[in-house]
Amino acid sequence: MNHPTSSDSSLASTAEVDQVLERLLEDRQIEAIERLIEETSPADLARAISRLDEASRGQIVDLVGAESAADLVQQIPHVQAVQLLGEAQPDHAAAVVDELPSDLQTDLISDLQSDDAADVLSHMQPSEAADVQQLSQYDRLQAGGLMATELLRYPMSWTIEQVVEDLRGGADKYRDYEIQYAYVVDDQDRLQGVLRLRDLLLGDRQRNLRDIMIGNPLSVDVAVKLEELHGLLQEHSFLGIPVTDTAGRLLGVVQRRDVDEAWIEQQDKSFLRRQGIVSGEEIRSLPLWQRSRGRLLWLSLNIVLNLLAAAIISHFESTLAAAIALTAFLPIISDMSGCSGNQAVAVSIRELMLGLVKPGDVGRVWLKEISVGLMNGAAVGILLGVIAWVWKGNLILGAVIGVALTLNTIVAVSIGGVIPLLLRGMGRDPAVASGPLLTTVTDMCGFFLVLSLASSLIEYL
Amino acid sequence: MNHPTSSDSSLASTAEVDQVLERLLEDRQIEAIERLIEETSPADLARAISRLDEASRGQIVDLVGAESAADLVQQIPHVQAVQLLGEAQPDHAAAVVDELPSDLQTDLISDLQSDDAADVLSHMQPSEAADVQQLSQYDRLQAGGLMATELLRYPMSWTIEQVVEDLRGGADKYRDYEIQYAYVVDDQDRLQGVLRLRDLLLGDRQRNLRDIMIGNPLSVDVAVKLEELHGLLQEHSFLGIPVTDTAGRLLGVVQRRDVDEAWIEQQDKSFLRRQGIVSGEEIRSLPLWQRSRGRLLWLSLNIVLNLLAAAIISHFESTLAAAIALTAFLPIISDMSGCSGNQAVAVSIRELMLGLVKPGDVGRVWLKEISVGLMNGAAVGILLGVIAWVWKGNLILGAVIGVALTLNTIVAVSIGGVIPLLLRGMGRDPAVASGPLLTTVTDMCGFFLVLSLASSLIEYL
Structure with missing residues (x-):
C-alpha cells in the first residue's frame, strides 16, 4: 500500500x-x-x-x-x-x-x-x-516503571556463534521482543557491555562477546525519573537504555518509544490540567459525575480567586458610580493583562522545557521581560487610551485607561516571565499553576491601578 | 557512568x-x-x-x-x-x-x-x-522534507554475503547512518522489499535478498504529511518508513525519531501560538523588536475582540449606574465562563488528537457538553449567586448573577466543545483560534445575560 x-x-x-x-x-x-x-x-x-x-x-x-x-x-x-x-x-x-x-x-x-x-x-x-x-x-514515571523485562542477555564468555544459535532457536519467543541491542552480563548478572545487532552481523562468529561488546555502557538506575530519561535520549541516539539496580545488575531495558509515549502522555495531562481539568484526564465516554467533578474542582477554586479581584472593584464602587463609563474597560484591562502575562508564561515554560533557562535565571528573565513589557505596554496602552478617549469623549478617562494598561502590562509580563521559574524551583509543574496565579494578581493589580488613578482624578471624569 | x-x-x-x-x-x-x-x-x-x-x-x-x-x-x-x-x-x-x-x-x-x-x-x-x-x-512537514537520503539500498539479486561485505567495506561511510533496515530495489530503483538486520544475521549467507526480504513493504509517497506519518508510526512499531516517488522509486527514509521531533516541535509552536505568540517561535535571545512584534500582533487583535464585549457593557450603562454592585461581578462572569469553555475546548482538542472524535461528531459532543454544562453551571451559579446575595445583601441581585452564570456556563461549554471540531473541519488548527473565539462570544453573551436580566428587574436591585 x-x-x-x-x-x-x-x-x-x-x-x-x-x-x-x-x-x-x-x-x-x-x-x-x-x-x-x-x-x-x-x-x-x-x-x-x-x-x-x-x-x-x-x-x-x-x-x-x-x-x-x-x-x-x-x-x-x-x-x-x-x-x-x-x-x-x-x-x-x-x-x-x-x-x-x-x-x-x-x-x-x-x-x-x-x-x-x-x-x-x-x-x-x-x-x-x-x-x-x-x-x-516502581513509579510509572521512573525507569523501573517504564522498563520492559523482556531483553536479550548473554554471558561475556559466549561467542557470536552461540548468540546467533540462541536467536535462531528462540525465534518464537523473541518474535515480540523489541530487539535493538543485546546485553552482556558477568556471572553476577551485572551489566558489562552492549552489542548492536550490527556488531553481531559484521563480527567474526568465533569471537567472544567480551571482545566485541561496547564496554562500560550507558545505563540508568531503576529509580531514575522520566524527565532525566527523556533528556538522555535527546542527548544520545540510542533506541533503548539498560536499567540496573544499585548493585549494577541488569533488570530491564527502557525503549525510546516507551519514554516518548510516557513523555507525550505527561504533556497531555499537563495540557488538560492547565486548562482546568484538574484530574489531568477526561474523555467524554467517562461517566458524567466523574467528568463534572474533575472540572468543578477548578471552577470552585476559581470563584474564590476571582472574588479577590472583585473585592477591589467593590471597594471603589463610589468611584465607578461617578464615572460609570469606566466599567466597560475593566474586563478589557483584565483580559489584556492576562494575555500579555500568558505570553511571557508560555515563553518561560518553553525555555524551561528546552533547558534554555533554569530557576536561578529569574533576574535575567525579568530584565528581558521588562523591556518587552515597556514596548508592548506603551503600544497597547496608547491604543486603548486613544480608543477610550474618542469613544467616551474624555481625554482624562483615556489617559487613566492608557496609563493603567501600560503599567499593568509591565506587571503582567514580569510576573508571567518569572512565575514558571519560581514554581519549577519549588518543584511544582509550572504549566499548571502559573495561569491562575498570574491572572489573580494581574486582575487585582489592574483594577487597583485603573480605579485608584480614576478616584484621584475623579473631578475630570 | x-x-x-x-x-x-x-x-x-x-x-x-x-x-x-x-x-x-x-x-x-x-x-x-x-x-x-x-x-x-x-x-x-x-x-x-x-x-x-x-x-x-x-x-x-x-x-x-x-x-x-x-x-x-x-x-x-x-x-x-x-x-x-x-x-x-x-x-x-x-x-x-x-x-x-x-x-x-x-x-x-x-x-x-x-x-x-x-x-x-x-x-x-x-x-x-x-x-x-x-x-x-518539499515542505518541512512532508515525508520529502523529513526524510534522509542516507540509507542502505541493495539489488534483489545480491546475497546476504555481498551485503555483509559491503557493510564491512563501507564501515566508515555507514558509521553515521541510522541503520535499522536495508532496502531492496529492482533495476529501476523501485522499492521491492525491506530487510531487518535481524534477518541478515540469522539468514543463510548464500541466499538472495529476494528470498529473505519482506516483500511489498509499507512505504509512503514523498508528499505524505507529518500528521499521517505520525499516525502510521503510532500504528506500526517500525523505526523508519521508506519514501518513494509516484513511480515507486526509493528516495529516502523517514526515521521515527525525526517524525517525533518534528511532531513535538509542531506541538510546541501550537502551544506558543495558543498563548498568543503569533509567530509560533520566541526564545529570549532573539532581538527585542522581533519578540515584541510577535506578541503585539495578537494583543492588538485582542483589543478589538474585547471592545465587542465592552460595547455591550457600555450599552447598559444606565442599568449599571442604578445597580453599581453588579460591576464587581462582570469580570467574574467573564472569567468563569471562559474557564468552563476552555475546559471543554481542552477535552475536544485532546479527543481530536487521540482520534476519538471527528469534525462530524459535533452533535454528539454538544450533547455530552450540555449535560456537564447543566450540572456545573447550576453548581457555580448557585455558589456565586449565594455569595452575591450574602455579600451585597440583595436576593434578587444574587439571583440575577446566579442565573446568568448558569446559563452562560451552558453556552460556554457548548461553544467550547464544538468550536475545535468546526475549526478542524475547516482545516484550521483548533488549538490556536478556539480560545479567542470562545472568550469573545462568552464575554458578550455573559455581559448581555447579566445586564439584560438586571435591567428587567432593576426596581428590585
Whole structure:
C-alpha cells in the first residue's frame, strides 16, 4: 500500500466502524470482530469504542480471543484501555493482560480501581502476576516503571556463534521482543557491555562477546525519573537504555518509544490540567459525575480567586458610580493583562522545557521581560487610551485607561516571565499553576491601578 | 557512568558553563571549546549559548572545527541552531552544514533569512548543495522534507554475503547512518522489499535478498504529511518508513525519531501560538523588536475582540449606574465562563488528537457538553449567586448573577466543545483560534445575560 489512510479497512469502507462494531457485538460475530480489530486503524478503533455504550464496551474483551484483545488494548489510548479492562470480566481481562509486555501490564493494572486490579491479578498467570507485583513497586514515571523485562542477555564468555544459535532457536519467543541491542552480563548478572545487532552481523562468529561488546555502557538506575530519561535520549541516539539496580545488575531495558509515549502522555495531562481539568484526564465516554467533578474542582477554586479581584472593584464602587463609563474597560484591562502575562508564561515554560533557562535565571528573565513589557505596554496602552478617549469623549478617562494598561502590562509580563521559574524551583509543574496565579494578581493589580488613578482624578471624569 | 546528570562535565563542575564558554571564546581556546561541546549536555550547551551576546555567539561557529560545530548544531534547539548559523561567516556556516544529514541541512537552510541561505548554499560543497536544493522543494512537514537520503539500498539479486561485505567495506561511510533496515530495489530503483538486520544475521549467507526480504513493504509517497506519518508510526512499531516517488522509486527514509521531533516541535509552536505568540517561535535571545512584534500582533487583535464585549457593557450603562454592585461581578462572569469553555475546548482538542472524535461528531459532543454544562453551571451559579446575595445583601441581585452564570456556563461549554471540531473541519488548527473565539462570544453573551436580566428587574436591585 502506497498511500495508507485511516479508511482503508475493507469492513469500514461501507459503514462507520462504530456501527459495524456495534452490530457485530450484538450478533456475537467473534471472528468478524477480531478481523475488524486487525484491519482497522487505531484511531478509528478508538473512536468506535468511545461511541459504544458501557454494556457493549464491556463485551468486547469478554467475547474476542485474548490475543486479539491484547492487540486492541495496545492500539487505543491508555485511558480507554483502562476503561475497557475495568468493564470486562476479571478472568477475561487477566487473560488479555497476560499477553502484554511487562511495562504495559503494570501501567494498566496500576490505573484500574484497586479492587478491579486485585481481581485481575488473582486471575493472571502466577509468573506474570509476580512480574507485575515486582514492577509495580516502581513509579510509572521512573525507569523501573517504564522498563520492559523482556531483553536479550548473554554471558561475556559466549561467542557470536552461540548468540546467533540462541536467536535462531528462540525465534518464537523473541518474535515480540523489541530487539535493538543485546546485553552482556558477568556471572553476577551485572551489566558489562552492549552489542548492536550490527556488531553481531559484521563480527567474526568465533569471537567472544567480551571482545566485541561496547564496554562500560550507558545505563540508568531503576529509580531514575522520566524527565532525566527523556533528556538522555535527546542527548544520545540510542533506541533503548539498560536499567540496573544499585548493585549494577541488569533488570530491564527502557525503549525510546516507551519514554516518548510516557513523555507525550505527561504533556497531555499537563495540557488538560492547565486548562482546568484538574484530574489531568477526561474523555467524554467517562461517566458524567466523574467528568463534572474533575472540572468543578477548578471552577470552585476559581470563584474564590476571582472574588479577590472583585473585592477591589467593590471597594471603589463610589468611584465607578461617578464615572460609570469606566466599567466597560475593566474586563478589557483584565483580559489584556492576562494575555500579555500568558505570553511571557508560555515563553518561560518553553525555555524551561528546552533547558534554555533554569530557576536561578529569574533576574535575567525579568530584565528581558521588562523591556518587552515597556514596548508592548506603551503600544497597547496608547491604543486603548486613544480608543477610550474618542469613544467616551474624555481625554482624562483615556489617559487613566492608557496609563493603567501600560503599567499593568509591565506587571503582567514580569510576573508571567518569572512565575514558571519560581514554581519549577519549588518543584511544582509550572504549566499548571502559573495561569491562575498570574491572572489573580494581574486582575487585582489592574483594577487597583485603573480605579485608584480614576478616584484621584475623579473631578475630570 | 551509572547516574548520568546534566552536570557531569568536568569543565562545568567548577563554574557555570556559560562563564567558561565566554572566557574560552575571549581567549580563542579552540581545543578547549571543542572539548566543552563534546563533554557538556545539550541542555547546558543550549543555555550557555542563549546567555552569550550576539558577537560571541557568532564566533563559535567561526572558531571551532566544522565537525565539532556540526555536533553542537545537532544538539541545541532548532531555533537556536538557525540563529547560530545566521550569525556566523557564510563559509564557516557552509562547512558546518556540509557535515549534517540531508534532512537537517534542508531544515536549517530553509529557516535562515533568504540572503543568508543563498550565501551559505554558495559556499557548500556542490553535491551537498544540490541535495539541499533537491530536498527543499518539499515542505518541512512532508515525508520529502523529513526524510534522509542516507540509507542502505541493495539489488534483489545480491546475497546476504555481498551485503555483509559491503557493510564491512563501507564501515566508515555507514558509521553515521541510522541503520535499522536495508532496502531492496529492482533495476529501476523501485522499492521491492525491506530487510531487518535481524534477518541478515540469522539468514543463510548464500541466499538472495529476494528470498529473505519482506516483500511489498509499507512505504509512503514523498508528499505524505507529518500528521499521517505520525499516525502510521503510532500504528506500526517500525523505526523508519521508506519514501518513494509516484513511480515507486526509493528516495529516502523517514526515521521515527525525526517524525517525533518534528511532531513535538509542531506541538510546541501550537502551544506558543495558543498563548498568543503569533509567530509560533520566541526564545529570549532573539532581538527585542522581533519578540515584541510577535506578541503585539495578537494583543492588538485582542483589543478589538474585547471592545465587542465592552460595547455591550457600555450599552447598559444606565442599568449599571442604578445597580453599581453588579460591576464587581462582570469580570467574574467573564472569567468563569471562559474557564468552563476552555475546559471543554481542552477535552475536544485532546479527543481530536487521540482520534476519538471527528469534525462530524459535533452533535454528539454538544450533547455530552450540555449535560456537564447543566450540572456545573447550576453548581457555580448557585455558589456565586449565594455569595452575591450574602455579600451585597440583595436576593434578587444574587439571583440575577446566579442565573446568568448558569446559563452562560451552558453556552460556554457548548461553544467550547464544538468550536475545535468546526475549526478542524475547516482545516484550521483548533488549538490556536478556539480560545479567542470562545472568550469573545462568552464575554458578550455573559455581559448581555447579566445586564439584560438586571435591567428587567432593576426596581428590585
